[in-house]
Amino acid sequence: MVSKKKKKYSSGEGAQFMTRKAALKKLQLTLKDFRRICILKGIYPREPRNRKRAQKGAGGIKTLYHTKDIKFLLHEPIIWKLRELKVYQQKIRRARAMKEYGKMRKYFRDYPDINIDHIVKERYPTFVDALRDLDDCLTLCFLFSTFPSLKRVPRDQSMLCRRLTVEFMHAVITAKALRKVFVSVKGFYYQVELEGQTITWIVPHHFSFQPQNKNDVDFKIMSTFVEFYTMMLGFVNFKLFHTLNLVYPPKLPASFSAEKDKDLIDEHTYVAERIAAMNLSLARVEGANEAEELPEIDVFPTEDEDPKKLEEAKLEAEKVKKLKTLFKGLKFFINREVPREPMVFIIRCFGGECSWDKDHFVGATFDESDETIAYQIVDRPSMEKQYLSRYYVQPQWVFDSVNARTLLPINKYLMGAVLPPHLSPFVDKIKDQVYIPPEVAQMNNPDFKPLDDDQSGTDIEEASDEDKEEESEEDSEGDADEALAKQYRDEVAEDSPSGEDNDDEDDNDDMDPQKKKLAKEKKKSMAVTTGVTYKEHPYQKEIEDKQAFRLREKLVRKKHKKLYKSMKAGQEERKKEIWLLRKKRRLHDEKVKEEKKAEKKKQRMQAFEAATA
């Protein structure tokens, strides 16, 4: 009996993957539609373990999709919609060709919409899943909310983005979920914590839209992404508003609308503008209780949990609770030149009240002349009219205070002052081999003295510097063997019976030749000298250990040798980077110090001259 020969690639990795071309053929879609459906459904190519086998022996690099993903797409009802759309587009084309413009307009007017609610649900079965994937969504929506109407981006899309992002910010304000903020050259970074998920997004600076080269940016793709993201963000907003007992779509509180009982031409726009100003809290669902503080975390003593960790978590929770009320009861006035939206968002997130010039934007609640204003945020070197009852601070103070989780002393942030560096709150402090700028170190440890204060520096710095020096020394020599030889010579010198002599010689470095002569004379005249205690080289042990380690390094298994080398190289590189940063800082500080000194001297001279004259 002859068994049928198994065909190659009919099982295993060869059958698991599909090239894009094969997928297109299977789905009977054009590349454009396939791209669209991939974006909407979140299908992505996979990297096979063995590319050669996955490509069924074909050479080159192909885009491979998982066969099951393609089968999954095959059952998607949207595919039929896409095919129908194709027919519809043909109709439009025909109408245009026949110059039946009325018909064409009608077709355009009734262009069918594709409903993708079920895809949102399918991709994110739970609310938390959606929150976890919100980073890109928010960043893109915030970007699109600044876009004008483009050829590939419908106007209502950017309007919708604007609406949704404002709604989301309102939700964050109500939930007091903002944790970290950062002003980068790219834009404003915000980090919020919702349902235990940290979400980070970027809001570009003003005037972020610039016409892009066609080869650089394909707005069609981004627009497809936004199509999905708006859907997702809408549902997330609804859920957030729902959990926060807010009315969705957002409405202004009844008191406000009663107060402004005027005949409005376009009430809808009026309300939308007020909501976009973000200065008013939104209408709540009737009958919902206001106080919704999280209960205290109960501590269950469990064995496997580290009590230290638990303690830390508790401390963190305490800090966060404090952070939520950072600006509570404080009134801020935002000057015209300060970016209004981020400021309002941050201040309101931490319980502060704020306002601005009412000619600047709608929704101002109080005037500049209000005496209860505690801080006025200004970004100009000086002002003509100043109130004594308030502090004039630069906007960075707000950001730094939030990151520091306390109200920082304002003396460094006063109007017209040269600002201290603005540091990223996102740098992982636990990871080793990370450069920590002196400002951060100072913040963490109040005893920390920066380098410029004391040349010797603290012991930690010193030790690390010492290490560094050693490293660099060895690096400069290039050959570890040389270093070994040197150490060996040292050791020999120490071990040899004439150790004292060597020690003497070591000491002699700072002795003047006259003393040397004297010592020689002394030696000549036979005499008993007081013994010198054998002083072990302080790094003797370390050197020995290092040497032994270097020998042991050679016993790393051949299998791991490359890995070991690359890891070591990485370590070295990071070390070098840190070293470079530290060096640059030192040089900078020295330069600044010198300049300061020179200026002082100059001032003193001037004062002296003035006095003499």
Add this chain to the structure above:
Amino acid sequence: MPPFRTGLLKRKIDSKESKKVPEKNTSEDESGDSEEYDLIGGELNVEGDDTDSEHEDEKETGSDQEQDEVLFDDSADSALSGDEQVEYASDESSELTDSENDEDSDDGSAGEIDDEKEASDSVDSGAESANGKSKSQTKTNVQVQEVTAKTKQKQKVKLKNQKQKKTPYDDKQTHDSINRLASTIEKTSVTQPVEQKDEYESGDTSDEEERRNTVGDVPMWWYNEYQHVGYDLDGRRIMKPPQRDHIDDFLKKCEDPDFWRTVRDPTTGQDVVLSKEDLQLIQRLREGRVPNPEHDEYQPWIEWFSREVMATPLRAFPEHKRSFLPSRSEQLQISRIVHALKMGWTKTRKQLAEERRKRREKNFYNLWGSATSEEERAQRGIHKHIPAPKRPLPSHAESYNPPPEYLLDDKEMKEWNKLSETPWKRKYTFLPQRFGSLRAVPAYERFTRERFLRCLDLYLAPRAIKMRLTIKPEDLVPKLPSPRDLQPFPTSEALCFRGHTALVRSVDFDPSGQYIVSGSDDGTVKVWETSSGRCLRTVSLQEPVSRVSWLPTGALTLVAVAVGSRVLLLNPGARVGAHRAAQRTDELLQEPPPQGDVRMDERTAACVKWDEVSTEEWALGIRIAITHFKPVVHLCWHARGDYLCATVRDGGARAVVVHQVSRRRSQLPFARSKGLVQCALFHPTRPLLAVATQRAVRLYDLVRQQLVRKLLTGAQWISSMAMHPAGDNLLVGSYDRKCIWFDLELSSKPYQTLRLHGGAVRSVAFHRRYPLFASAGDDPYIVVSHGMVYNDLLQNPLLVPLKQLRGPAVRDELCALELRFHPEQPWLLAAGADATLRLYS
């Protein structure tokens, strides 16, 4: 075909014929014939022209009258010239008949005329079949006859002029005829049906041509190499006229006044003289004007289809019924609208738009509200979903006001600019910048692009789960006990023995460890005292000493020295070691062994010779000398001291020679060579011999005379070998920088391969008492290692490199040539290439 085009064609043919005529008139025979052809051709052309013009107008009117008109006109026109012509016509007709009678034999002409007649008949029949056949129709035929006669006559008299005049007349007449037609249409109420007229019926003009080329529309250069240019209707070749060369051309140019307007017809190869009209036509074409000079571009436009109701319809079919009946579907539509209005269903356009907007507006609801957890689980999802990795969070460098160390200095800025072509190699994706205040921060240029790239990543980048290593590099280094716990071992150089003048090849301790013997390339063997480093004795042997080896038993004091191809057994002398032992050695070696015992086979005798020692040599201390057939490279004493194994360079099968000192005889243990033998060692306890060739080590049982084991080292070239004193482990050094440890009990594969050296390993050594071994070679370090062998067979040896000792100075890329451990103390002795011995303690 556009009318002017047909006119053009016709004119061309006309001109051709007209040109042909004078030529043919010269030949008497054919004159009548040709005339007739011409005449008929001309006449038919006229008629063809008429039909053409008729076709033009036929679209608008069924106009047989037009033809009549034309013909009338023609006759009228001709009448202008006078009555004479009429007379001519009658004459001419008679002549025609004459010629016809004369030349009955000519089939072609007869056929043509028949054709012509048929055509006229068919015109008749066509006219007959038409509805309203009027007298004018019959008149037409008569007129045709008349005209033919007339034209024939014209041909005869003034051939060219008449002809050329004809066409302009025709055109003019057509225009006039249109006007006249309009008037006649208005006058007559009777509509005449369109008469179908076959143009072939009236006689195809093209058939009439004499030299009609039938090759069709092919490039004429196909005929370049032939005598002919095609075939006429009967299939006869149309021969090319005689070709003219340049001179002919020139002559013709000089002679012929018409040369400038003579062109060659490619289809027939004939010269054609262009007429004046032709030239005019060409000129008009070049100027981009209408070719026909008679054509009036600005003639008044007649609005046929106007809103004015005519007495008679322009078109000859009745109106459709639906044009005067009210529409049913419209009625239905209207009734529907009326009903909707009555019921109040109709919406304004604004309302509709509002509705549409509502429909389009996205309405959000609680998507995650209702579903239970089970439902959520049942939801289909992506197979083995890999969530996209998040973007890394910004560092301090990205700040709008970063700490000063993150700003690029001049050097870094230079590098940054240098990498402008390859921006992905830069340190940051953005340029760290410092802005004094927030208001100075501009929009980030690449923001959109970065988001776009992220989008691309999300849907286009292949994803895979990669395990990230969380180990530190230190974890890959094997955990070994600290060297400090494995003391004692030599840690530093204690003594340096100077005295040799060339590199020291070999050293050895005496069994007690008190003395050291060394052999050097300067041809001396020196004996040193270990404790003081004093040289006790120097034996000068002239030739470089390659190997020294002290007898391992303490009973005798004897040193085996390999000098060139000789092995000398040297008694270091009375001052060295125990006086009595030296004396006993001398006594033992002085008397020769019993001769009967010394029996060497021929093969051995051929390569080894036990020499008598001369008195001078005896005085030097040499007691026995053995001469080999090749230089000796390695020596090894058996533990009991009676046997000495010498390895000869390039000895082949005879590379290993075992000498028995007591009997003064030698043996060659191997019959066949297994490769280049590097060295051979005796097993310390068992009767085994280890022989190292280039890549493998073989263990032979000397008693049973067989191979016990072959050890595959994996090295390229073995340099040296050392046996552990317990005899179960073997250390092999190789020139490719490896030290290979074999556990003989475990496997024939290496237990461990140590790559501790940066250069070739030249020597390895075991300590006799301590668990130490050392290796040295061309790199300037000697590595001392801990090599613990356990009695428990289950426990593998523990190898720990302990210390790198600075070796002797490097000379000519050589450093340490041989290593020996002190028999008792943890001291290491190295023979250096810098002519010194170093003792490490």
